[in-house]
Amino acid sequence: MGKSLKKIARTFIFTFTLLLAVNVQAQDKAVTGTVTSAIDSQELPGVNVLEKGTTNGVVADFDGNYSISVSGEDAILVFSYVGFTTQEISVSGKTEINVAMTEDATTLDEVVLVGYGTQLKREITGSVQTVDVDDFRDMPVSQVAQKLQGQLTGVQINQTTGKPGQGMSVRIRGQLSVSGGSDPLYVIDGFPITGGINAINPDEIETISVLKDAASTSLYGSRAANGVVLITTKKGRAGETNVSLNVSTGFQTVPMRGRLEMMNSVEFAQFKNEYYSDQGDPVPSIFQNPSQYEGQTNDWYDALLQTAPVQSYNLTVTSNKEKSRTTVIAGVYKQDGVVLNSDYERYSLRMNSEYDISDKVRVGFNLAPSYIKDNTPRTDGSRGQGILFNALHTWPIMPIYDDSGELTYFNRLPSSTGNIFSYANWVRSAQEIVNETKDINLLTNAFLEYKPIPGLTLKTSINSEIYNSRYKFFSPSTATFRINRPIPATSESSRNELNNFSWLNENLATYDRSFGDHDFQVLGGFTYQEFRQDRTTIGLDTFSDDRLPTIQGAANINRGSTNDFVQEWSLVSFLSRLTYNYKGKYLLTGSIRSDGSSRFGSENRWGTFPSVSAGWVASDEEFLQNIESLSMAKIRASYGVTGNNNIGNYTQYALINNVQNAAFGNDLVPGSAVSSLSNSNLGWETTKQFDIGLDLSLFNDRLAFVYDYYTKNTTNLLFNVQVPQESGFTNFSDNIGEIRFWGHEFGINTVNTTGKLKWTTSANISFNRNVVESLADGIDRVYGSWHVTKVGEPFGQFYGHIADGNYLNQADLDSSPQVPGRSTVGSIKLIDVNGDGVITRGGDNDDRAVMGNPFPDFTYGITNTLKYGNFDFTVVGTGSQGNELLVRHLFSTTNLDGVFNMLKAVGDRFRSEANPGAGFYGTTVGGGNVTGIERDWVNSRFVTDASYFNIRNITLGYTLSGIKNYFKSARIYASAQNVHIFTKYWGGPNPEISTQNNGQGDGGNLSQGVDLSGYPVPRTITFGVNLNF
């Protein structure tokens, strides 16, 4: 991390200097010089030269030369550069000052991006972590969040599905809400965007700052409670025009590790044979001789997978002229998916330019269009929703190909074989179903900055975000993703067109001033943001020709799924921050933001979000000066209030549902009904957070250590409180309840060896906890899909019956609590939690209990970087401990009725008192009345530990020398992503999974950690070159 922070700091000092630089000609006295490295006496480009106590600064050029006009002969110049000790040199009348910078691992003099400004890292009093994305530029992934996995302390980043370009879940400090969103706020070049960050080419990003505590985030007010991620894109760098090209290509595969072990044809036929004979029924002829299927297994799951190529091209041109700076980044990313017929393409461009119009006025424009085309079959979801799940439990004796080698269309055996669910050919489904999204994204920023007097900066900006997304689904008559749809099926299509437009005007004034040892900075601002979304969905079916999936080609337009939607919000804000420090040693910051939002009820329109923080650089105190090994020690504390406004745009209103139509005779008449209750007091969720932290740097900065403890209480949770439906309504949206979160975060960076072999390590570990303090009056729990959120316990725990093996014999059955009318010898035995002698599901005598928890005890990451000569080598590992998953697909893949293919382990089930099996799976005798309990009453057998350690990335690079006539530099590398996962998780290949539920339960915050067998996360191996011209 040391290296990355240096690079960040370099970038930021540079950017910061540019931001604040005022034309040198306005100054009085010129000083010039050359900056070199004390180690090898080489010129050092990019060093920041700043006149102390002012915002006047320049950057040394490519040859280490600088020229600065200072205000007078007493001026002091501050030379800073990442990895080198900052030097202060008094001008004292000299006109030439040459400086030799000494190397220093100190990272604390870096400038770090914070909300609405920048700060010296050593003066920061909140909890902020910064990552230089360039350090992970070789990772063969499409999304920046994938690059951040394992790098951020206190931030859990999971890849919940392997679908190309999708599925990253980012949670800062475990933040959760019952029904409000929990994604952090993403701010790109100062613009809080309304969409996610997946559309952004990671190569456009320079640094990412994650703001975690309330002091850092509260300036973002009602959107800050989930944490804030500040992203800066690449700006013109020092030096001459620079052109760099990064190209990589590689392939992806699905590892064998973690794939479910399903029955082969022989085992399946054997199971079916036993199923009938155990019931005393005649065995259907096709199962009488299981060995006939030897070598004839159709592995439907494997048939859907492929080895898939991935390619990435990025061209970056930077130019830094006297009065203008421009960066252009053009990127092409193409990835085929490891599931058949899935592909993802992204074409992106970004142009960032800045112009100095005069000494005091600067303008800048950023323009970033991108186009994404994404085609993925309906892979994820429950039975009949996702084809991967469908494929898993399709009978292995059913042929994928017919005798002539063509894909079959439809597999259905007589119902006398127990084949009550018919299956389409999922390979055909993958190939023929169109499930395509085309996105156009345009981000723009324009700013005007004016410095009327020294220290005062006025800045106004207009930002806009235009997003257009066109989704098209078409399932021809020859294919379906559903179960039990004979082929030819009814062809169906759905369309979704989305247009988002958001704009923001931001007006900020910053005033910097020093009085002796007292440094002040005051920030004031006013911002206004609007958002509008227009969405149209169309449902169609019964096409006259599969080749013409047009609207006019459909016989039916499905009224129920053809709709128009409009979503709008507006946000008016006032913000202010005061930063003060005394001698750089005692640090104090206070900030406040007031947000007025159209989402809030008319009685509760404005929210105010204050914070205070303080820091003490103890190592600057005299009594610690003589501790040689201590480079820096800072203690900091903060407290503040933030909000979460992800409460829906119109939740406060009682809405009329105007499609409650009726028929009289054969005539349709329009009908309406009030569909929700109004709440004019509805507001944001409030989070009050306290943070205390320690920054420590030892042994000449060879070891840097960061620790934070936080505790936060989220109150006024947006909660659709269920109300008795005797009211005619299902719920009432209110701000109710409280969750407490707390945690410990540790980060460490070490320089293990220097010299020829440079080895650095950065590692972090985070412990996040939560407990539900209260819900609504009279409500002590809310249920998720297979989850409960109970007062006094952690959020969103798995909830169901506790399995206790099988009833081993009649005596066991007679002496144990039973499910009335359903339990038999050999069927699953459940714990009688309430001790009333019978097993009951739901109601007042419910025997369900907490079965586990999807949240980890701790998460961790470790990155090792080695450099030897021209070689560089990086290994990133991430892990999670104590998280559990609910293996939901077991309701099909261990269904004892023999209607699906099953896990191999089901073969070893209870068959008789003499042959009780492994004690895990129960008897098949008695049909659904008996087996349904084991299958449908989710029990603790479905829950399993999913702790893992993933070798996320290994990259090996070699920098070529001696080709300077062609390139400034050239580097070749090989990079492998998702190298290996160490885990005991057996429910599927991805221990980070959390399947979207597609109609089964809410799949939201209350129902996390469910494995419905999603798109596998591939292992990717790429080879690439970085060329600088």
Place this chain on the structure above:
Amino acid sequence: MKKITILFGILGLLVTSCDDELTIFPEDSLSADTFFKTEADFEQAVNGAYVPLRTIVDNRAWLLGEMHSDNTYYARNVLFGATEQQEDIADFAIPSDNGVTTNTHVTNQYIQDYRIIARTNQILATIDEVELDAGAKANLKGQALFLRGYAYLELVRYFGSVPLHLVPVTTREEAALPLASSESIYAQIVTDVQEAIQLLPVKSQQTPGRVTSGAARTLLANVYMIQQNWAQAETLLREVVQSNEYSLMANYADAFSGNTANKNNAESVFEVQFKEGPEGLDGNFIYAFMPRPITAEEVASLTGTSNAQPVNGEGNNIPTPDIIAAYEAGDLRKNASIDSITLSGGFWKDGTYPIIKKFRDNHSLHNNHGMNWPVYRYSEVLLFLAEALNEQGDAEAATYLNLVRTRAGLGAAAGDLGEAIFNERRVELAFENKRWFDLVRTGRAVSVITAYGNRIKATPSDYYYPDGAAPRTNAFSNISLLYALPASESDLSPEF
């Protein structure tokens, strides 16, 4: 520099009035603040109040009122699980603890009835404050009162004591009310429906399909029949008969709505309206009544659709041998009401199951049909009148009974007239969700169902159990006259 100062000034003024900027009403739906102002608004609201009836009769009422009796049963599909919700109703084995049950069908019936009540409460709370044409207002208000009364009649018959909501709920606190006694619920129904009778037009003056004064009189008479208030029932029923708005269809089979034809015919007093097509106004109840697994071809033979799909699961509402035997020899209604289907994949005997015929009509799209569901037919008015008269010792009862029997091709009833009327109701109104209520109303439920349960347990193969399959051990273990209240409501309400 001045220019720039001006520019900043302008930007600062961009937002002049925050509160205007911060008030955004949804563009894609109306909100209650602006609704309930015009006649069209109220007409839409009344139309919306009819909507839950579709769900009720399509999905629930036949489970709770018909399969929960000796008239129909389910056709056990041993390969299929997750059917216990329906089976528990047919088997009188609904688990109930402390007077509540988790049975989803019971819960949904309750919810849908209260949805009607909430919608009508909203109308009734505001309609008097708005200036509307007097005739239109009376008609709309009368419909709302009828629907509220009807919903409460369903609730009080299913559950007995339930919360009595008469004004719209606006806060969370108002959502739960204490259980009101069944007497007070009945009293409210009487008040509502009496007012509705005054407000509603007769059938010939009303849009076909909407409720009428005749329907309201029948509904109120039904209440009086339950209360054994024979004289007042008689008065109302005579008014219906003498209104000359209704007559029996010549053929029994024609009494029932077709897919598009014969809706709201001369015999129809009130029927729940369905409409075939993609608008979401369709029903699919006849699919629920098919034994399964049934192939696409077999489905097509019943429905005439061109895109028939196979249907799996467990078939419900299959006529029992008991109801089949209840028809007298020569009763024309038997073949009009019941026929049979032979399933190639059937599990029971040779795969030939009886199936309800009377509601069936050919339609074009799979699982989407437009047949209306009869709630009150004129023949029931006649049978009610016969019963009310007979209970008062009036021999004119036989006249009305025989009107119904004559149409069925039968002669005058023999034996005890009260018994004859009771039996006549069973076959005339078979599968119209009357049987359970008649058993309860006449005090016969426990004895009839106990005997019925014993027959099923003794000879399950007569009741569509495949060879070797037996009724569940908890079958017929909970024969009670009322359904337990929904557990999900009990969880949320402090009142029960």
